[in-house]
Amino acid sequence: MLEISQTDTFILSENIFLQKITELEKYWVFNIDTGEHYTLNETSYWILEQIAENLPANNIFKNFLGNFDVDENQGKDDFREIMNGFLTEGIINRAERPDKKEEER
Amino acid sequence: MNILSDELNVENEFYFQWHITEQCNLRCKHCYHAKYTSSDELSLGKLVSIADKIDSTLKTWNKKGTLSITGGEPFIVRDKLFPLLGHIDSLKTIHHFDILTNGSLLDQSSLNELKEFKKLRRVQVSLEAANQKLNDSIRGNGSFEKTLSSIRLLKENGFQVAVMMTISHLNKNEVESLIKILKEERVDTFSAERFIPEGVGTNLKDEFLTSAEVREVFQRIYSLAMKEDKIRILLYRPLFAQLNGNDPTVGALCSAGNNALTIMHDGTIYPCRRLPIPIGNALTDSFYKVWYMSSVLWDIRNTKNIKGKCADCDLIPVCRGCRAMAYALTGDYLAEDPQCWK
Numbered sequence: 001m002l003e004i005s006q007t008d009t010f011i012l013s014e015n016i017f018l019q020k021i022t023e024l025e026k027y028w029v030f031n032i033d034t035g036e037h038y039t040l041n042e043t044s045y046w047i048l049e050q051i052a053e054n055l056p057a058n059n060i061f062k063n064f065l066g067n068f069d070v071d072e073n074q075g076k077d078d079f080r081e082i083m084n085g086f087l088t089e090g091i092i093n094r095a096e097r098p099d100k101k102e103e104e105r
Numbered sequence: 106m107n108i109l110s111d112e113l114n115v116e117n118e119f120y121f122q123w124h125i126t127e128q129c130n131l132r133c134k135h136c137y138h139a140k141y142t143s144s145d146e147l148s149l150g151k152l153v154s155i156a157d158k159i160d161s162t163l164k165t166w167n168k169k170g171t172l173s174i175t176g177g178e179p180f181i182v183r184d185k186l187f188p189l190l191g192h193i194d195s196l197k198t199i200h201h202f203d204i205l206t207n208g209s210l211l212d213q214s215s216l217n218e219l220k221e222f223k224k225l226r227r228v229q230v231s232l233e234a235a236n237q238k239l240n241d242s243i244r245g246n247g248s249f250e251k252t253l254s255s256i257r258l259l260k261e262n263g264f265q266v267a268v269m270m271t272i273s274h275l276n277k278n279e280v281e282s283l284i285k286i287l288k289e290e291r292v293d294t295f296s297a298e299r300f301i302p303e304g305v306g307t308n309l310k311d312e313f314l315t316s317a318e319v320r321e322v323f324q325r326i327y328s329l330a331m332k333e334d335k336i337r338i339l340l341y342r343p344l345f346a347q348l349n350g351n352d353p354t355v356g357a358l359c360s361a362g363n364n365a366l367t368i369m370h371d372g373t374i375y376p377c378r379r380l381p382i383p384i385g386n387a388l389t390d391s392f393y394k395v396w397y398m399s400s401v402l403w404d405i406r407n408t409k410n411i412k413g414k415c416a417d418c419d420l421i422p423v424c425r426g427c428r429a430m431a432y433a434l435t436g437d438y439l440a441e442d443p444q445c446w447k
Contacts, residue, residue, distance in 0.1 A: 017397055023409040030397035036166035037397065 008057040008099050009095040010083070016091055018048055029091055038089070047064060051092055057083070118200070119168040120365040121159055122378055125152060125185065126177040127370045131207050133231075133244045135271050135312075137304040137379060140260055141177060145371035147388070149185045153192050155368065162392040163198035170198045173229075175205035177370065180215060187218055193330050194222045197420035201226040203267070208255030215393065216262045224440045227293065229267035234274070235282035243275060243410045254291050265293045269380065273300035273312035277322050288335045292320060296339040297326055299444060301433045313434075325408045327355070344445060362402035366392065376401055379429030380438060404439060413441025420447075 012018075015033035020026065027045035030037045040048070046067065050060040065075050086092040129141045147155070163170040172193060179186050191197055201224045208230035219225055230252050234240040237249040244252075259266045268287050270276065287295055299319060302310040314322070317332025318436065327348045330338035346356025361376035368374055372388040374395050375381050383393035384402065396402065405411050405428055408421050415426045434443040 019397065019403065021403075021407045021409075024407065028397075030393070031384070032394040032397055033390060035393040042138060 010051050010092045011095045012052050013090055013093050047082055111205050117169055118171050120171045122173045122367045124175055124369050125179055126182045128181045129177040130246050134309050135300050135306040139304040149188055152189050156192050160196040160198050169200040171200055172202040173205050178207055180210035188270045190222050194224050199224055203227045205228055205229045208252045211255045215224045227265040228265045231269045231360055233270055234279040235286050260291050267294040271300050272297050275312050294339055301430055303433045316444045316446040319444045343424045343427045346420050358423055359428050361428050362405040377429055380432055410439050412439055415441040
């Protein structure tokens with residue numbers, strides 16, 4: 001399972017496109033390159049929107065707890081499970097940390 | 106997360122209407138084409154590459170593909186038509202295809218070639234009236250007799266034949282007499298499409314039916330469909346659902362954004378041939394990109410966007426009105442269907 005550190009940032013994979021019809025409570029994520037497509041619940045979609053804004057995972061997690069009013073321990077498990085699902089399906093990637101880039105130089 | 110296919114495409118079939126040419130030897134007065142030139146027409150190689158793209162898309166979506174190959178008049182470009190059909194025939198994802206033609210160029214040699222295609226389901230031709238003079242006034246002199254000859258030739262050769270009629274003021278009283286002739290000719294299916302004033306057909310806009318007239322014609326077609334057993338009268342069109350919402354064979358959800366795309370002669374993609382808003386190009390864009398990202402398609406999919414009487418209609422999940430009709434008449438593809446009588 002994914003361990004979420006304070007500084008981890010994730011990004012949407014290339015060719016990933018998000019779409020929602022809020023009035024109908026329908027949420028999707030599409031890979032316009034491979035054609036894969038998934039239907040999401042509101043929570044999963046909300047997380048992807050946060051990732052699209054390049055927020056660090058820890059911030060997203062804090063917002064997640066506040067936004068959905070869930071218990072911290074339960075929320076942590078849910079958040080990890082959702083994030084791992086996105087990683088496994090190739091919907092998100094871990095962003096390279098700026099400090100790591102510096103070290104490599 | 107669940108695979109989306111059953112939500113975005115309500116059926117297991119996905120339909121492509123493919124206009125491989127704009128060239129045509131007829132000049133029907135109600136035609137939705139605006140010009141009939143060969144410029145920008147794609148080479149056979151490009152047509153085949155689009156067919157392959159259709160195949161790989163359907164494979165990913167796990168959909169059964171159905172195609173209508175048409176024009177213009179597709180038999181004008183027979184040097185491309187037959188090899189393309191041969192290729193389409195070999196694609197596993199394609200369940201069947203139809204050819205939509207005016208029938209005027211069909212001959213025994215063409216039919217001998219068509220017989221080789223296992224997935225060819227039907228050949229569709231058009232007639233506008235049982236009255237030869239009236240038909241020819243819309244489709245051109247001699248077209249009535251020529252179409253009847255083509256129907257006979259097709260039936261003699263064992264093909265399934267479909268006939269389509271485009272209904273306007275000019276021919277709204279011809280339905281019964283035309284169906285009578287079609288039965289005598291052993292035609293398999295009949296369908297009626299509402300006339301939409303676009304392309305060349307804009308000149309006929311005064312012949313556009315009122316909603317009360319559409320209701321009256323649709324009721325007559327529905328009654329015929331219920332009692333005819335020698336010819337199948339297809340009712341898969343928006344608005345028919347109002348006549349019997351409980352029968353899934355009566356009426357159909359507008360296919361735009363639902364389970365169909367139209368490809369034009371130059372690769373341009375429309376949501377539907379009658380809704381001529383470019384949403385991509387089959388040569389340069391993936392069908393995934395078009396299907397997932399087109400704002401026009403998403404506007405239409407969100408039924409809450411549909412305006413007017415369609416917005417409050419309890420049949421919106423199974424009808425949605427004709428978006429092309431709304432667009433042609435009002436310039437807004439989200440407007441209510443102007444011919445709906447509800």
